Amino acid sequence: MEGRRRPTIKTVAARAGVGRTTVSRVINGSTLVSEEARAAVLAAIDELNYVPNSVARGLVTSRTNSIALVIPESESRLGSEPYFSAVIRGVSTGLADTRTQLQLMLVRDKGERDRLTDSVAERRVDGVLLVSVHEQDPLPGLLEDMGLPTVLAGRRSPTESLSHVHCDNLGGATAAVRHLLGRGRTTVATIAGPLDMDVGRTRLQGWRDALAEAGCDAGRRLVASADFTEAGGEHAMRSLLEAAPDLDAVFVASDVMAAGAMMELRRQGRRVPHDVAVVGFDDSFFARHTDPPLTSVRQPIEEIGTMIARILLQEIADPEAPRQHTLLPTELIVRDSS
Amino acid sequence: MEGRRRPTIKTVAARAGVGRTTVSRVINGSTLVSEEARAAVLAAIDELNYVPNSVARGLVTSRTNSIALVIPESESRLGSEPYFSAVIRGVSTGLADTRTQLQLMLVRDKGERDRLTDSVAERRVDGVLLVSVHEQDPLPGLLEDMGLPTVLAGRRSPTESLSHVHCDNLGGATAAVRHLLGRGRTTVATIAGPLDMDVGRTRLQGWRDALAEAGCDAGRRLVASADFTEAGGEHAMRSLLEAAPDLDAVFVASDVMAAGAMMELRRQGRRVPHDVAVVGFDDSFFARHTDPPLTSVRQPIEEIGTMIARILLQEIADPEAPRQHTLLPTELIVRDSS
DNA sequence: TGATGGAGTGGGTACGTTCCCACTTGGTGG
DNA sequence: CCACCAAGTGGGAACGTACCCACTCCATCA
Numbered sequence: 001m002e003g004r005r006r007p008t009i010k011t012v013a014a015r016a017g018v019g020r021t022t023v024s025r026v027i028n029g030s031t032l033v034s035e036e037a038r039a040a041v042l043a044a045i046d047e048l049n050y051v052p053n054s055v056a057r058g059l060v061t062s063r064t065n066s067i068a069l070v071i072p073e074s075e076s077r078l079g080s081e082p083y084f085s086a087v088i089r090g091v092s093t094g095l096a097d098t099r100t101q102l103q104l105m106l107v108r109d110k111g112e113r114d115r116l117t118d119s120v121a122e123r124r125v126d127g128v129l130l131v132s133v134h135e136q137d138p139l140p141g142l143l144e145d146m147g148l149p150t151v152l153a154g155r156r157s158p159t160e161s162l163s164h165v166h167c168d169n170l171g172g173a174t175a176a177v178r179h180l181l182g183r184g185r186t187t188v189a190t191i192a193g194p195l196d197m198d199v200g201r202t203r204l205q206g207w208r209d210a211l212a213e214a215g216c217d218a219g220r221r222l223v224a225s226a227d228f229t230e231a232g233g234e235h236a237m238r239s240l241l242e243a244a245p246d247l248d249a250v251f252v253a254s255d256v257m258a259a260g261a262m263m264e265l266r267r268q269g270r271r272v273p274h275d276v277a278v279v280g281f282d283d284s285f286f287a288r289h290t291d292p293p294l295t296s297v298r299q300p301i302e303e304i305g306t307m308i309a310r311i312l313l314q315e316i317a318d319p320e321a322p323r324q325h326t327l328l329p330t331e332l333i334v335r336d337s338s
Numbered sequence: 339m340e341g342r343r344r345p346t347i348k349t350v351a352a353r354a355g356v357g358r359t360t361v362s363r364v365i366n367g368s369t370l371v372s373e374e375a376r377a378a379v380l381a382a383i384d385e386l387n388y389v390p391n392s393v394a395r396g397l398v399t400s401r402t403n404s405i406a407l408v409i410p411e412s413e414s415r416l417g418s419e420p421y422f423s424a425v426i427r428g429v430s431t432g433l434a435d436t437r438t439q440l441q442l443m444l445v446r447d448k449g450e451r452d453r454l455t456d457s458v459a460e461r462r463v464d465g466v467l468l469v470s471v472h473e474q475d476p477l478p479g480l481l482e483d484m485g486l487p488t489v490l491a492g493r494r495s496p497t498e499s500l501s502h503v504h505c506d507n508l509g510g511a512t513a514a515v516r517h518l519l520g521r522g523r524t525t526v527a528t529i530a531g532p533l534d535m536d537v538g539r540t541r542l543q544g545w546r547d548a549l550a551e552a553g554c555d556a557g558r559r560l561v562a563s564a565d566f567t568e569a570g571g572e573h574a575m576r577s578l579l580e581a582a583p584d585l586d587a588v589f590v591a592s593d594v595m596a597a598g599a600m601m602e603l604r605r606q607g608r609r610v611p612h613d614v615a616v617v618g619f620d621d622s623f624f625a626r627h628t629d630p631p632l633t634s635v636r637q638p639i640e641e642i643g644t645m646i647a648r649i650l651l652q653e654i655a656d657p658e659a660p661r662q663h664t665l666l667p668t669e670l671i672v673r674d675s676s
Numbered sequence: 677t678g679a680t681g682g683a684g685t686g687g688g689t690a691c692g693t694t695c696c697c698a699c700t701t702g703g704t705g706g
Numbered sequence: 707c708c709a710c711c712a713a714g715t716g717g718g719a720a721c722g723t724a725c726c727c728a729c730t731c732c733a734t735c736a
Contacts, residue, residue, distance in 0.1 A: 013686090018685080020686075020687085020722095021724085021725085022684085032683065032684060033685090037685085053722055054723095055397050055400075056397050056691090056724090059690095059691050062393075069442075082420075085423050088442065088444075092444040096449065101457060102443070103404070103439050103441050104441070104442045105440070106430040118389065118437075122389050122391060122393075124392050124393070263627070285568070286628075289600075289601070289627065290628070291629030291630070356715080357715065357717075358693085362693070363715095370713065370715085372714065375714080375715085390692085390693075391692050391693070393691090394691070394694090395692080396693090397691090397692080397694095397720095397723090398693050398694045398695080398720075399693085399694070
């Protein structure tokens, strides 16, 4: 009882004693169907165990009911970076009561990048979610030109034209630095994220703003930048200690980098927080478990994921709708490292 | 220059002055095409910027060139559990030089489970990758009945019929416990994973085996089990300390649970490793950063992901091929917690 | 009573591709 | 000189659906 092929809309129509169109109407919820016909069709669908072929449907509607989540990281960041996991979970939540499927595309090198653009060109997805975009990334512009609905988590620049959702990086960073100053620290350095990303630049600006308003030094020797990886944080910490051995606090633009920085501090015999206070960003789950537990700026990553998914669905439904720019708040979580 | 619709195979054929079939042959690499025709077609494709419509292709070939990765976790495990991220990355690597797309399906509740089976019934994927399967999970059997190629990371039981890749949980667990005994510990408890999962039972068995071979107590009071979450680990540690206040070591079946267990130990004033030695499982990236750094059994998670992807591709290409069962080695990484 | 119109219906067609098959060539064997 | 074949080719059909449109009812209204 397995040999028979899958039933089609035609089979159902024959079984229910109606035309194909009527079956189609029932499936798609049209009201122009008599109760009688509807009941017959539903019974037939149930008996035959019929499921519409989404590929055939996609051919005529030119919709695939699936979206792509693009994670363009060359390094091993997905492995260690809870950020991406949280976004994925949030996106999945945003799609929860939809029939939209989620395609995950990790873009780590040229080859994967080509596969991505091909896939998009083949119209295998109705829209694209972009995470962790760099300022000069050609992909967003490409997608915009193709007219494919696109929503970003984060933004390329303060004048971002595409719909996007991001968190209050400026406010979070200034809050972190004010907190450090409030604890009596006088020489607050920073490990910034990549400076070709808005998130990197904005958090750095927050550091600058807070120091400026307190009349403190915000010289170049107190700034290092890294790529959001642990090794990057370690290396940046090393160069900071060289350039500014007198620093007594560091604001680090991500928890993963902060973990690396703390390893380097320990290696050089600086105690946290006694000698150097440390504040991270993200409030990752492991911030509670570092030695000492890490003070961090919490951002609602999962919520960002949910929102970009919802906004994308709206843009797919109505491509003419105006672009949406959403800003979510951050919150400082104080632990023992500061 | 944007208004025109996408070129189809017909457009290309007209441009190249050949028939549709010839274009199709060129695209699909058939040898029965003259050099002349091939060149003309390739030129036309290039000029028109033609990309085959994969949906139309899928309709006739009944292949979608995409597979599903199913992550069936009701809790917030994807967020904190580096395991899933590593699997995702590995799978992506295994798909790297293929044109196969990866669909991610988080199954957290009944609704998402229904969406999943519908999606599979609609034949929106060519095959399925299953992670973290519970013994009584109906899904693997369902997929097997449908004749849809399926590969598991882990297994339901030692007699698993579906293709799967897993690591040497038994060997890893015994190595961990032997290590603890070798350090002079005498009362080694364990926090096992869920006992309705093979991975939970097997790691528990490894603990038993190692204690038995040393002639040590492996009584029920030394066993607690939890759901691989941090809170679960905390709670399990609490009940262990109640039932066996004399314990001087714990083998924990995952790093995340170990992190929770260490928090509880600290809360109760037990020093790690002085009073209680702790060994985890997974060697997650944060094991180096816990306080103290966590000894852990390393398993090649990413490699597991890559292998299940490759095996699935093989089964899709040849559904009659025999099922494959692969076992990968583990390795104990000793740090300060033991 | 005949015109009007809305509800309900189903056949034809298009979506863009692959595959089957029949057709043309030009060369080779008897 | 006539089969014969193999390489190369292209038209027709099929995949399973949604949508356009024309059609039949039957109630309503002038």
